Amino acid sequence: NAGVTQTPKFRILKIGQSMTLQCTQDMNHNYMYWYRQDPGMGLKLIYYSVGAGITDKGEVPNGYNVSRSTTEDFPLRLELAAPSQTSVYFCASSSRGGVGVETQYFGPGTRLLVL
Amino acid sequence: QKEVEQDPGPLSVPEGAIVSLNCTYSNSAFQYFMWYRQYSRKGPELLMYTYSSGNKEDGRFTAQVDKSSKYISLFIRDSQPSDSATYLCAMRASGGGADGLTFGKGTHLIIQP
Numbered sequence: 001n002a003g004v005t006q007t008p009k010f011r012i013l014k015i016g017q018s019m020t021l022q023c024t025q026d027m028n029h030n031y032m033y034w035y036r037q038d039p040g041m042g043l044k045l046i047y048y049s050v051g052a053g054i055t056d057k058g059e060v061p062n063g064y065n066v067s068r069s070t071t072e073d074f075p076l077r078l079e080l081a082a083p084s085q086t087s088v089y090f091c092a093s094s095s096r097g098g099v100g101v102e103t104q105y106f107g108p109g110t111r112l113l114v115l
Numbered sequence: 116q117k118e119v120e121q122d123p124g125p126l127s128v129p130e131g132a133i134v135s136l137n138c139t140y141s142n143s144a145f146q147y148f149m150w151y152r153q154y155s156r157k158g159p160e161l162l163m164y165t166y167s168s169g170n171k172e173d174g175r176f177t178a179q180v181d182k183s184s185k186y187i188s189l190f191i192r193d194s195q196p197s198d199s200a201t202y203l204c205a206m207r208a209s210g211g212g213a214d215g216l217t218f219g220k221g222t223h224l225i226i227q228p
């Protein structure tokens with residue numbers, strides 16, 4: 001049981017380039033999330049998904065896109081990379097949302113540098 | 116005013132000391148309060164959670180919530196060097212659907228051997 005895995009671990013992009021950050025979970029969780037964490041800042045929600053085929057915007061969605069074709073995978077797409085997107089990106093999953101506290105399990109993160 | 120305020124530290128204490136970490140918040144709708152621990156270059160991991168006001172204890176860790184003051188705390192007793200990490204408070208409203216958590220900036224804690 002690997003939990004939440006993310007690839008790549010680190011990437012350098014040039015301004016205007018595009019890339020996809022991969023996220024996979026093997027816990028059969030319905031809910032998945034993408035956060036970004038800037039230095040000295042808390043995590044901010046980019047997008048989330050309640051199940052395959054369903055996604056919704058979080059607090060900071062501009063410049064990103066997501067898709068959820070399977071329960072396991074939740075890739076994050078950057079179309080035109082900008083220096084403001086330099087950050088550490090965390091994917092997380094949980095068994096359910098709604099009422100009650102569900103544990104969110106986080107991946108190890110992808111460090112992205114846009115130059 | 117930010118939704119969740121947390122002193123970023125660093126907070127440096129000697130091994131064995133009692134550590135107090137705190138967050139304040141402004142959104143009275145928050146009902147669920149969590150503490151995540153994040154080691155350097157790792158993802159956050161859930162440490163404690165509390166529903167509404169009250170205390171919760173788990174080993175050396177105690178979480179407290181005072182909703183009337185919009186103030187939450189995490190106490191670590193008999194602190195160990197392995198407790199050195201960044202501690203993030205997080206919270207969400209009750210019945211909040213599948214939206215994510217609102218995090219504080221995190222407090223960087225250093226336990227000196």
